Amino acid sequence: MTSVRPAEIRVSEIFGPTIQGEGILIGLPTVFVRTGGCDYRCSWCDSLHAVDSEYREDWRAMSTEDVWQEVVRLSGGSPVMVTLSGGNPAIQPLGGLIDRGHEEGYRFALETQGSVARDWFAELDVLVLSPKPPSSGMETDWEAFDACLRLSKGRPQTVLKIVVLDEADYAYARAAAARYPHLPVYLQPCNHTPPPPDADDAPIDVEGILERMRWLVDKAAEDRWLEARVLPQLHVLIWGNKRGV
Amino acid sequence: MTSVRPAEIRVSEIFGPTIQGEGILIGLPTVFVRTGGCDYRCSWCDSLHAVDSEYREDWRAMSTEDVWQEVVRLSGGSPVMVTLSGGNPAIQPLGGLIDRGHEEGYRFALETQGSVARDWFAELDVLVLSPKPPSSGMETDWEAFDACLRLSKGRPQTVLKIVVLDEADYAYARAAAARYPHLPVYLQPCNHTPPPPDADDAPIDVEGILERMRWLVDKAAEDRWLEARVLPQLHVLIWGNKRGV
Numbered sequence: 090m091t092s093v094r095p096a097e098i099r100v101s102e103i104f105g106p107t108i109q110g111e112g113i114l115i116g117l118p119t120v121f122v123r124t125g126g127c128d129y130r131c132s133w134c135d136s137l138h139a140v141d142s143e144y145r146e147d148w149r150a151m152s153t154e155d156v157w158q159e160v161v162r163l164s165g166g167s168p169v170m171v172t173l174s175g176g177n178p179a180i181q182p183l184g185g186l187i188d189r190g191h192e193e194g195y196r197f198a199l200e201t202q203g204s205v206a207r208d209w210f211a212e213l214d215v216l217v218l219s220p221k222p223p224s225s226g227m228e229t230d231w232e233a234f235d236a237c238l239r240l241s242k243g244r245p246q247t248v249l250k251i252v253v254l255d256e257a258d259y260a261y262a263r264a265a266a267a268r269y270p271h272l273p274v275y276l277q278p279c280n281h282t283p284p285p286p287d288a289d290d291a292p293i294d295v296e297g298i299l300e301r302m303r304w305l306v307d308k309a310a311e312d313r314w315l316e317a318r319v320l321p322q323l324h325v326l327i328w329g330n331k332r333g334v
Numbered sequence: 335m336t337s338v339r340p341a342e343i344r345v346s347e348i349f350g351p352t353i354q355g356e357g358i359l360i361g362l363p364t365v366f367v368r369t370g371g372c373d374y375r376c377s378w379c380d381s382l383h384a385v386d387s388e389y390r391e392d393w394r395a396m397s398t399e400d401v402w403q404e405v406v407r408l409s410g411g412s413p414v415m416v417t418l419s420g421g422n423p424a425i426q427p428l429g430g431l432i433d434r435g436h437e438e439g440y441r442f443a444l445e446t447q448g449s450v451a452r453d454w455f456a457e458l459d460v461l462v463l464s465p466k467p468p469s470s471g472m473e474t475d476w477e478a479f480d481a482c483l484r485l486s487k488g489r490p491q492t493v494l495k496i497v498v499l500d501e502a503d504y505a506y507a508r509a510a511a512a513r514y515p516h517l518p519v520y521l522q523p524c525n526h527t528p529p530p531p532d533a534d535d536a537p538i539d540v541e542g543i544l545e546r547m548r549w550l551v552d553k554a555a556e557d558r559w560l561e562a563r564v565l566p567q568l569h570v571l572i573w574g575n576k577r578g579v
Contacts, residue, residue, distance in 0.1 A: 106555040108564050115360060116520070116563035118555055167558040275361070299572055306572075310351040310363055313412040318361035319353050326571055327544055327551075 097150040098181050101125040101139035103159045104333045106169055110324030112217055112250045112275045114198055119170040120163050122156060122186075127176040128204055131225035133254070133279055135330075137286035139176040144286055153185040160190065168194035170214075177201055179237075184209030200250075202227075206236035213245035218272075220265055222251060222258035224279065231268075238269075248272055253305055254279035266317065274317040276309065278302045284330035291330045298325065342395040343426050346370040346384035348404045349578045351414055355569030357462055357495045357520045359443060364415040365408050367401060367431075372421040373449055376470035378499070378524055380575075382531035384421040389531055398430040405435065413439035415459075422446055424482075429454030445495075447472075451481035458490035463517075465510055467496060467503035469524065476513075483514075493517055498550055499524035511562065519562040521554065523547045529575035536575045543570065 105120035125148030127140040138144050151159075160171055171190060173183055179201045187197045187209060198215035210216055220234060221227040241247060249272045251262040258279070266274045278301035284291040302321045309317055328334045350365035370393030372385040383389045396404075405416055416435060418428055424446045432442045432454060443460035455461055463482060466472040486492060494517045496507040503524070511519045523546035529536040547566045554562055573579045 106560060108551050116565035118551075118560040118562075118564075164560065165558050167560055169560040302572055306353050306363075313410050315351060315363040315409065315412055315414040317363075319363075320361035321568070321572075323566070323568075327547055327566075 096152055096182075098153060098156055098183065098186070099125040100149050100151050100156060101136075101144075101147065101176065102333065103156065103163065105163055107334050108323070109170070109172060109198075110322050110327070111277060112200075112320065113246070113248045113273070114170060114172070114215065115320055115323055117170055119172045119198070120160050121172045121174055122160065122178075124173070124175045124178045124181045124183075126180055128180060129177065129202055129221065129225070129227050131221055131227055133225065133252075133281060133283050135280055135283040136174075136176065137283075138332075141286060153182075153189060156186055157189045160195070161193075164195075166193075168196070170196045170198060173197060173199045175200070177205060179205040179207055179210075183207075184212060187212045199245075201237070203234040203237045204230060206233060206240045208240050210237060210241040211244045213241070216241050216245040216247040217250050218247065219250045219252070222253065222261040224254035224258050225252070248275060250275040250277060252277050252279045254281060254301070259305070259308060262317075263312075263314070266314075276305055276317050276319045278305050278319075278321055280322055280325055282330075284332070293325060293330050295326060295329075298322075341397055341427075343398060343401055343428065343431070344370040345394050345396050345401060346381075346389075346392065346421065347578065348401065348408065350408055352579050353568070354415070354417060354443075355567050355572070356522060357565065358491070358493045358518070359415060359417070359460065360565055360568055362415055364417045364443070365405050366417045366419055367405065367423075369418070369420045369423045369426045369428075371425055373425060374422065374447055374466065374470070374472050376466055376472055378470065378497075378526060378528050380525055380528040381419075381421065382528075383577075386531060398427075398434060401431055402434045405440070406438075409440075413441070415441045415443060418442060418444045420445070422450060424450040424452055424455075428452075429457060432457045444490075446482070448479040448482045449475060451478060451485045453485050455482060455486040456489045458486070461486050461490040461492040462495050463492065464495045464497070467498065467506040469499035469503050470497070493520060495520040495522060497522050497524045499526060499546070504550070504553060507562075508557075508559070511559075521550055521562050521564045523550050523564075523566055525567055525570055525575075527575075529577070538570060538575045540571060540574075543567075 106118040196214040351363040441459040
């Protein structure tokens with residue numbers, strides 16, 4: 090990838106401040122910039138409205154400055170953690186937004202599967218690499234994944250976050266953690282009832298998620314895998330599948 | 335306090351590994367050492383079985399070595415984060431246990447209200463200071479609290495964790511955060527249906543806790559208090575009021 094930064098960012102939604110519901114920043118107030126478009130199609134994707142091109146009419150092509158002004162408006166000008174999510178935000182030109190926000194004391198976390206590497210990863214404050222396990226139906230390109238780490242130059246705080254649906258996913262998570270022993274690991278029980286992209290606040294099997302959470306906690310403990318954190322999607326427990334919270 | 339270390343630790347229960355359900359270590363596998371006895375009587379205490387002297391017959395006076403051997407047994411000899419909780423664990427002689435565990439690569443987090451300062455606080459890896467807000471019925475002795483920080487010598491990772499039931503508690507949390515601007519803050523919606531000390535797995539108002547969680551997230555966002563993390567007691571959502579998980 091070159092460092093060319095086209096003017097426009099494809100945006101699905103910008104909302105917040107609300108708390109980050111997952112992973113290393115769980116509980117932290119953040120403004121989400123969710124970009125449109127993804128090079129993956131995970132079977133249990135919970136953000137299809139930002140992934141499936143059927144919904145691309147809802148996406149807006151925005152300039153870096155327009156995205157920035159919306160972040161400032163939502164945060165009332167108070168520096169906040171900005172979470173760049175998607176879809177896969179790595180396929181958007183976000184380097185300029187990060188630079189702009191840093192000038193004002195904002196911080197930036199990126200959530201990506203690690204399939205597309207960008208030189209601006211090195212400007213991030215937090216890099217959440219979320220390789221997709223077998224149940225997603227995707228296959229991990231570990232060379233692309235390694236390129237993400239290489240281009241980040243060790244600057245952002247970097248972690249692995251892996252969704253786990255079943256035993257095969259758990260084995261995948263174990264292998265990924267072994268491959269990157271220096272990276273903190275966050276395991277996340279899969280939400281197996283993701284919202285359909287055209288329905289806000291769809292029903293959700295909370296008890297099923299909690300059951301998977303308990304299974305995962307027990308499994309990691311039995312394996313003496315005592316470094317990985319196990320965290321559910323807190324926003325799903327608090328707000329269900331509702332969007333924009 | 336002197337550095338005299340009496341032989342016996344008053345223990346209410348030792349269990350795990352399970353995940354830490356609260357605060358900075360949320361999601362991390364840990365073995366809990368819950369000590370018996372407390373200098374506080376919080377109105378909504380969720381561990382009365384480790385606080386009220388009515389239950390002291392269930393507490394065991396154990397040597398440091400016996401406590402250590404139980405931690406080793408539960409963790410299968412794999413180094414794990416040990417959480418020292420209570421009651422108020424600061425009134426127990428825990429310095430020797432911390433030294434013993436450190437020799438084997440274990441780490442130690444202490445949860446205390448900050449009413450009793452010990453020189454061994456400086457040996458901790460994580461110090462969670464949890465001053466009690468007005469709804470607890472307790473009054474904070476800030477001089478004792480400052481002594482905890484002083485004796486920790488800035489060595490452990492130190493955070494504030496504050497339970498919030500209502501507006502008055504929120505104002506207290508705001509003031510405490512302003513008093514210690516260098517300490518990360520974790521806000522925790524109060525579990526207003528704590529388990530009675532003699533009943534395992536008592537009913538619990540999950541929806542009420544989630545309602546308070548949503549209120550707290552909104553309130554912090556409206557106030558542009560964007561550095562404090564807001565986290566519920568995850569173990570209560572996952573396992574209810576059940577003990578030993």
